[in-house]
Amino acid sequence: MMKTPETLVKELNQRLKDGRVGVTIWLQPGRNKLYLRGNFPPKQGSPQTLPHRQALTLDLPANETGIKVAFNRAKEMGSQLTQGKFKWETHLPTEKTHSHQTIEAWVEKFEASYFGKRKRTPKTQTTWDGDYWMVYRTLTRSHVLTLDVLTTAALSSEPDTRTRQRFCMALGALARFAGLDPAPLTELRGNYGNASTMPRELPSDDQVIEGWQNLSHAPAWVRWSFGMMAAYGIRPHELFSLDLEDFLGGSDRVRVTGDTKTGQRLVLPLQREWVTLFQLRQIALPASNGKTNQARGEKISEGFKYWSVPYPPYHLRHAWAVRAIRVGLESSVAARMMGYSLTVHNRSYQKWSSEADLERAYQRVIGG
Missing domain, CATH: 1.10.443.10 (Intergrase catalytic core)
Known part of the structure; x- marks a missing residue:
């Protein structure tokens, strides 16, 4: 009987865990795309100074072949991390920094696009201020926009709260607008709902x-x-x-x-x-x-x-x-x-x- 992608990922992740590789495969529910997760060194332009949990897009389909390739990539990256030889340039040769444009520049473009699609009224201004600008104003706007910077910002909020969901939503929208993969931010959303008020x-x-x-x-x-x-x-x-x-x-x-x-x-x-x-x-x-x-x-x-x-x-x-x-x-x-x-x-x-x-x-x- 053919195994489902979820079952295969679970089995291979157990092998990676048993081998203490330090890198695992992630298949985001509802998406046919694979990622690797682990404690990697900070990327160029990141405010982080120490290795921390990050996700890497593989651009591999979530089928048997893609999952097996991801498994081998995970072992390769785990070995490099153990030997201190890991370099982002090896795994992200086409990492997009968008001509090193700053967060401030991207936020300005996103705001212009947002109000280009809807009339600026008290109602839409409230939505922008409460759902987007409240998050963006916490960023160091002189930093280059990278997924690592946005993920770090999301992690600064309390897990499983309305604030965390708002951060992930707003930062994910900015990432998507700038051509970055928002999936790692989606993963961080956690669980929150009106059940929190009993x-x-x-x-x-x-x-x-x-x-x-x-x-x-x-x-x-x-x-x-x-x-x-x-x-x-x-x-x-x-x-x-x-x-x-x-x-x-x-x-x-x-x-x-x-x-x-x-x-x-x-x-x-x-x-x-x-x-x-x-x-x-x-x-x-x-x-x-x-x-x-x-x-x-x-x-x-x-x-x-x-x-x-x-x-x-x-x-x-x-x-x-x-x-x-x-x-x-x-x-x-x-x-x-x-x-x-x-x-x-x-x-x-x-x-x-x-x-x-x-x-x-x-x-x-x-x-x-």
Whole structure:
């Protein structure tokens, strides 16, 4: 029976491990391309001074022949490392440094390309600042752009965190734009998701009410922001982009306008009594401290921290989502009001349904 590429790689890697070669084969899931991994010396232009874990692209197909060639290459490189004879020039004769262009030059080109494909608006500027520039500004922009430099930057972030995923995404996009293979950065992404915020960390309804009451000495805008996020499940920056005309007329309906992350949508409270309890019709809009959604969101986060709210603003939004499950709001409706696709909403929150939630939903359908 013919072995799968995954099985063959696993067997040959065990032989490399038994032989203490120090280099292994890597077959990235979903890609028909082979890499070697090991603790190699830093490449030219790298800020690193000591050998560290790196990946080498082989440009070999992930078939039986390619894997066997990769196995021999791994043994050859392992021998060179042991004897102190390893040289990158031998294995990367065509290593691209793009005429030694700096990171700063590549970032400028990438930004121009990014906004060449989309209009620069507060929404797109927020995405650029939060998803890309926040990462690129940590780089030494005078360094030559190499995959080694980008990998080192990714490794500077904490594993299995949202920050690590953001670093790998942004650095991978820059690598791809510059013609470098982003696969080693993809490998470093790790595991992170909304599961990192568990329901037990979210405030219960009683804790939400207590949290608002504890803000009695806080500015009106902090209390109003807290109450609106708790009652309506909106994002922090969306507090600055609300259509409150119907709401001020006595309706519970609030609209998020179209200049936010997910465009215009209708939102409604799950606990209607909170509108009165939290005095939400006494509008106290926060003063914006910036034009971008990121800056506006930071304004709310800073207010929560200063007035000792025991959880970040987004926990109120997540709590709204879990509450929607427990009261039986249809997933497609909840997703629409939160500004998510149904797929994202279900992936993010449905796993938080308890057995009691499932039983209540079942009883609502069949009665009894």
